[in-house]
Amino acid sequence: MTTTSTVVNARLDAPVVPSRWTKFRFFVLRLPILQLSVLLALILWLVISIPAFVNRLSIVSVLILAALLALAALGQTFVVLIGGLDLAIPGYIIVGAFISSNLAGGAGWPIPLALLMTVVICGLVGAFVGFVSHRYNVQPLVLTLGINAALVGGTLFVAKANFTSAPPDALRALTAINGTTFGLPIPPILLIVLAAVVLVWLFLTRTASGRRLYATGTNARAAELTRVHTGKVWTLTFATSGITAGIAGMFIASFSAGWSANIGEPYFFTGLAAVLLGGTTFGSIHGSYTRTVLGALILTLLSTIVLSVGMSESESRIIYGFVVIAAAFLYGRERHVRNRF
Amino acid sequence: MEKRGQPLLQMAKIEKNFGATRALVEANIELFPGDVHTLLGENGSGKSTLVKILGGVHQPDSGKILLDGADLTLRSPRGASHYGIETVFQEVLTASHQSVLQNIWLGSDGIFRRRFKTATQRQQATEVLERLLGDAQLDVPAAELSLSARQAVSIARSLVRRPRVLILDEATAALDVQTRDRLFNEIRRLTAQGSAVLFISHRMDEVAEISDRVTVLRSGQTISTVTRETMTISGLIQDMTGSKVSPEESFKPPREPGKVVLQARDIQLAEQATKINVDIRAGEIIGLCGLEGHGQDLFIRRLSGFAGGPGSVSRLEVEQNNSATPVGRRNAAGLGVAYLPRERRGESLFEQMSIQENFVLPTMRQDKIGPFLSRKRMAARFREYIQSLSIKLGSPDDSITTLSGGNQQKVLLARWLATEPSVLLLNDPTRGVDISTKLEIYRTLQDLALQGTAIVVLSSEVDEIVQLTDRALVFRDKTVFAELAGKDLHQQSIVTAYFGQEMEVQYE
Known part of the structure; x- marks a missing residue:
C-alpha cells in the first residue's frame, strides 16, 4: 500500500505541463475567435451577394455607423462588467444631440464649450445613478429607466421641440463619409474609436483601476473587504457610461445632420446587443471593449445586409432578436457547478 | 464489533480525473448499516470528490457503486436523493427569504402537488428541529437565524427525508457545541434504525467521539480503514499526512508583548x-x-x-x-490593520480570477510603473510568498479554483501579509x-x-x-x-x- 501511494504522490506532485491542445483552447477562449469568424462570414456574404458594395464610400459609411454604435456602447461595456445595466443611454444621446445641434449649431456656442457641457451634464447624471444605486441598493435597471424618461423629456422641454438646427460644420466634418484626418482619407470618428479601443484595453488589462472594476463585478462583497471602494467604482462607471453616450449623441447628430425626439432609441437595444454579442457577460472578467466593437461591426453589417435584401423594419428586428438570443445561449452558460472541484 | 453482513453501500476502485488533476486514483469504502463511518484526509486528498460522486454531483471515470449489492448509477443530486442518499455540505445552504418550514421541505414538492400534507410537514419538521435546536420556529425567515441554526435547518432538511445514507461533509463546522451534541444524538438514533452515516470533519475530537469506523484517504487513494477499537488519533494523523506530526506541538515560544x-x-x-x-x-x-x-x-x-x-x-x-x-x-x-474575513468564497475569493490576481488586489499600488501595473514586479512579489508559505500551485496564472482549500487560504493570508x-x-x-x-x-x-x-x-x-x-x-x-x-x-x-x-x- 505504502509503495503504491508513493508512486501516486510522485505523479500528482509533478508539474503539469499544458498540452498543445490545452494552450490552443485557452487561446481560443481568450480571443474572440467566434466573433471574428461571424464577421468574416458576413463580409463574404455581403461581398458575394452585392459586389457593388466594395467601394470606398459604402465601406466607410458602414464603418462610421459601427463606430457610432461602438461609442454609444463604450460605457455600457463597463456597466455590464460590474453587473449593472444602463437604460438611460438614449437619454444621454439626446442630451448630446441637443447640445451639439441647438447650442453649438443654432446658438453658435464654441465646440469645446458644447463638449464640456455634454460631459458635465451626462457625467453628473451618470455619477448620480451609480452612487444612488450602490449606496441605497437600488436596481440600476429601474433607476436608469426613470432617468432616461427624465432626460428625454427634459431635453425636449428645454429645446421647445425645435429640431431645425444641425451641428456646426466643424463637428460634422468629424463624421463625414469623405472626411479626412491629417490628409489621410479616413474620417476622424474612426480614429477616435480606434484610440478608445486601445485606451480601454490598456485601462482594463494594465491598470489598478481596471483590476478593481473586474473585482467589483465578480464579487462586490469580497472587493469591498479587499479595500476596493466599490461605491466609487459604481459611480465612476455609470458616469463614464453617461459621458461616452453623450459624446456619441453629439456625433450621431453630426452624422445625421440634425436630431429628433427619438434619435437615441435604437442605440440602447443595439448597443446592449453589441456588448453581449461581443461576449461580455454580466459581472465577470469575461469581456472587453474590443469585443464590443466587434459586436458593433457584426450588427451594422447585419443591418446593411437586411436592408439590402429588402427586408422590412419588423423583419430585421426579428433577426436582431434571434442573434441576441443566440449570443445569450453561447455566453450565458457559466461553468456548471459539477465541473468545479 | 459484531459480525457484519452485506455492506449497505460500497464504492469500489473509484477513479476520477479533472483535466490533468487526478482527484481520485483508487478509492474504496464500505458503509455498513448502523455505522457512523468517518472519512478522513487532508484538503486535496479527494474527500470532497468522493462525497460529490456519492451525492450524484460528479460521475466517476471508472469504478463501481453498489447499493444493497446492486449496481447504482447516480446522475444527479436528485437521483441520489431518490435512492435515500442525502448530503449536507459545509457551506450553509438555506434560502434566506423563505421560512424555516419551506427551507426544510425545499425541493420535495412537485410544481403543482405537495408530496405530504402541510400538517404532516409541520409535524415532522417540528420533531426534527426540536431535537436539533431545542425549539422549532417554523415560520421565521431563515435569514433571521444564526449561522449555526441555519446549518441545523439544512441538516433537518436531510433528516426529514429519512435517509438510508446520510453524508455530513464538514457539516458540523458551522455548528455551535450544543447543537453539535444534539446532532450526534440524532446520528445515533438514525444509525440505530439501520441507516449509515458518512461523516467528514477536521475536528479530531468529533471524529473520536462519533466514529464506528474511519477510512483515511490520501492523494485520492484509500490508505487504511480502522474500527473504533483499533484507532488512535496519532495513527490516523500519521496515515493522513504520511509522516509523523505531533498535534500537541507547542506554538508558543516565550515572548514579551x-x-x-x-x-x-x-x-x-x-x-x-x-x-x-x-x-x-x-x-x-x-x-x-x-x-x-x-x-x-x-x-x-x-x-x-x-x-x-x-x-x-x-x-x-x-x-x-x-x-x-x-x-x-x-x-x-x-x-x-489587515482583516481576513471568515467566508472564503463569499468574502475573499474572486473565483474567476487567477491565483496571482487574487493575491495582488490590496497591494497593487506597489507594482505601478507610471500608470501601468508591472506584471514582473507582481510575479516577483508573489513568488516570495509562494516560497515562504509553501503554497502548492501549478502556475500563478491558473484560476484560483484549481487550488485546494488550504492553499487558497494560504494565498489569502499572503494577500494580507503583503500589506505588511x-x-x-x-x-x-x-x-x-x-x-x-x-x-x-x-x-x-x-x-x-x-x-x-x-x-x-x-x-x-x-x-x-x-x-x-x-x-x-x-x-x-x-x-x-x-x-x-x-x-x-x-x-x-x-x-x-x-x-x-x-x-x-x-x-x-
Missing part, C-alpha cells in the same frame, strides 16, 4: 450589553472564541473597521507620539483547512508575532485557541465573559466559560 497598538474602548455589541475594553499589544496573539453568535464575530469586524456601533477602536502609533487614530473601513489600510500589517485580524483562518496546512499557518503566525505583529485570531476550535494564542477572550451574551491567559488557558477553562459559570462541563 510590546506597546499597545490597537485600543478598543467602550465597545457595545448589543443594547444593554456590557462594554468591552481591550488593549492589543505588538507581538501578542489574542484569541476570540465563544459559542456561535455570542458576539465574537461582530467584535473582530468592529476591530477591522468594517462594522460600526457604539464605542471606539483606535490605532496607537508609537512612532508618532502615540497618536490615536480611529479605525474605519477606509483608513484601515493606511493604519496597517502591524495588526493582523483573522476571522477563523483555519476553517476547513487540513491539519498540516493548519500547522504551517500556526508557525507563520508565530514568526510574525515574534517580529512584532499584533495578531487577533477568532477561532471556533478550542484546540486552536489553546495551542496558538497568548490570551483568549471568551464571548458570551455579546460581551467578553472571561479573559484567560497563561496557565489558566486550557480546554476546560475555555469550555466552562463558553457555557457560563453555572453550566456543568461535559468536555474532556
Whole structure:
C-alpha cells in the first residue's frame, strides 16, 4: 500500500505541463475567435451577394455607423462588467444631440464649450445613478429607466421641440463619409474609436483601476473587504457610461445632420446587443471593449445586409432578436457547478 | 464489533480525473448499516470528490457503486436523493427569504402537488428541529437565524427525508457545541434504525467521539480503514499526512508583548450589553472564541473597521507620539490593520480570477510603473510568498479554483501579509483547512508575532485557541465573559466559560 501511494504522490506532485491542445483552447477562449469568424462570414456574404458594395464610400459609411454604435456602447461595456445595466443611454444621446445641434449649431456656442457641457451634464447624471444605486441598493435597471424618461423629456422641454438646427460644420466634418484626418482619407470618428479601443484595453488589462472594476463585478462583497471602494467604482462607471453616450449623441447628430425626439432609441437595444454579442457577460472578467466593437461591426453589417435584401423594419428586428438570443445561449452558460472541484 | 453482513453501500476502485488533476486514483469504502463511518484526509486528498460522486454531483471515470449489492448509477443530486442518499455540505445552504418550514421541505414538492400534507410537514419538521435546536420556529425567515441554526435547518432538511445514507461533509463546522451534541444524538438514533452515516470533519475530537469506523484517504487513494477499537488519533494523523506530526506541538515560544497598538474602548455589541475594553499589544496573539453568535464575530469586524456601533477602536502609533487614530473601513489600510474575513468564497475569493490576481488586489499600488501595473514586479512579489508559505500551485496564472482549500487560504493570508500589517485580524483562518496546512499557518503566525505583529485570531476550535494564542477572550451574551491567559488557558477553562459559570462541563 505504502509503495503504491508513493508512486501516486510522485505523479500528482509533478508539474503539469499544458498540452498543445490545452494552450490552443485557452487561446481560443481568450480571443474572440467566434466573433471574428461571424464577421468574416458576413463580409463574404455581403461581398458575394452585392459586389457593388466594395467601394470606398459604402465601406466607410458602414464603418462610421459601427463606430457610432461602438461609442454609444463604450460605457455600457463597463456597466455590464460590474453587473449593472444602463437604460438611460438614449437619454444621454439626446442630451448630446441637443447640445451639439441647438447650442453649438443654432446658438453658435464654441465646440469645446458644447463638449464640456455634454460631459458635465451626462457625467453628473451618470455619477448620480451609480452612487444612488450602490449606496441605497437600488436596481440600476429601474433607476436608469426613470432617468432616461427624465432626460428625454427634459431635453425636449428645454429645446421647445425645435429640431431645425444641425451641428456646426466643424463637428460634422468629424463624421463625414469623405472626411479626412491629417490628409489621410479616413474620417476622424474612426480614429477616435480606434484610440478608445486601445485606451480601454490598456485601462482594463494594465491598470489598478481596471483590476478593481473586474473585482467589483465578480464579487462586490469580497472587493469591498479587499479595500476596493466599490461605491466609487459604481459611480465612476455609470458616469463614464453617461459621458461616452453623450459624446456619441453629439456625433450621431453630426452624422445625421440634425436630431429628433427619438434619435437615441435604437442605440440602447443595439448597443446592449453589441456588448453581449461581443461576449461580455454580466459581472465577470469575461469581456472587453474590443469585443464590443466587434459586436458593433457584426450588427451594422447585419443591418446593411437586411436592408439590402429588402427586408422590412419588423423583419430585421426579428433577426436582431434571434442573434441576441443566440449570443445569450453561447455566453450565458457559466461553468456548471459539477465541473468545479 | 459484531459480525457484519452485506455492506449497505460500497464504492469500489473509484477513479476520477479533472483535466490533468487526478482527484481520485483508487478509492474504496464500505458503509455498513448502523455505522457512523468517518472519512478522513487532508484538503486535496479527494474527500470532497468522493462525497460529490456519492451525492450524484460528479460521475466517476471508472469504478463501481453498489447499493444493497446492486449496481447504482447516480446522475444527479436528485437521483441520489431518490435512492435515500442525502448530503449536507459545509457551506450553509438555506434560502434566506423563505421560512424555516419551506427551507426544510425545499425541493420535495412537485410544481403543482405537495408530496405530504402541510400538517404532516409541520409535524415532522417540528420533531426534527426540536431535537436539533431545542425549539422549532417554523415560520421565521431563515435569514433571521444564526449561522449555526441555519446549518441545523439544512441538516433537518436531510433528516426529514429519512435517509438510508446520510453524508455530513464538514457539516458540523458551522455548528455551535450544543447543537453539535444534539446532532450526534440524532446520528445515533438514525444509525440505530439501520441507516449509515458518512461523516467528514477536521475536528479530531468529533471524529473520536462519533466514529464506528474511519477510512483515511490520501492523494485520492484509500490508505487504511480502522474500527473504533483499533484507532488512535496519532495513527490516523500519521496515515493522513504520511509522516509523523505531533498535534500537541507547542506554538508558543516565550515572548514579551510590546506597546499597545490597537485600543478598543467602550465597545457595545448589543443594547444593554456590557462594554468591552481591550488593549492589543505588538507581538501578542489574542484569541476570540465563544459559542456561535455570542458576539465574537461582530467584535473582530468592529476591530477591522468594517462594522460600526457604539464605542471606539483606535490605532496607537508609537512612532508618532502615540497618536490615536480611529479605525474605519477606509483608513484601515493606511493604519496597517489587515482583516481576513471568515467566508472564503463569499468574502475573499474572486473565483474567476487567477491565483496571482487574487493575491495582488490590496497591494497593487506597489507594482505601478507610471500608470501601468508591472506584471514582473507582481510575479516577483508573489513568488516570495509562494516560497515562504509553501503554497502548492501549478502556475500563478491558473484560476484560483484549481487550488485546494488550504492553499487558497494560504494565498489569502499572503494577500494580507503583503500589506505588511502591524495588526493582523483573522476571522477563523483555519476553517476547513487540513491539519498540516493548519500547522504551517500556526508557525507563520508565530514568526510574525515574534517580529512584532499584533495578531487577533477568532477561532471556533478550542484546540486552536489553546495551542496558538497568548490570551483568549471568551464571548458570551455579546460581551467578553472571561479573559484567560497563561496557565489558566486550557480546554476546560475555555469550555466552562463558553457555557457560563453555572453550566456543568461535559468536555474532556
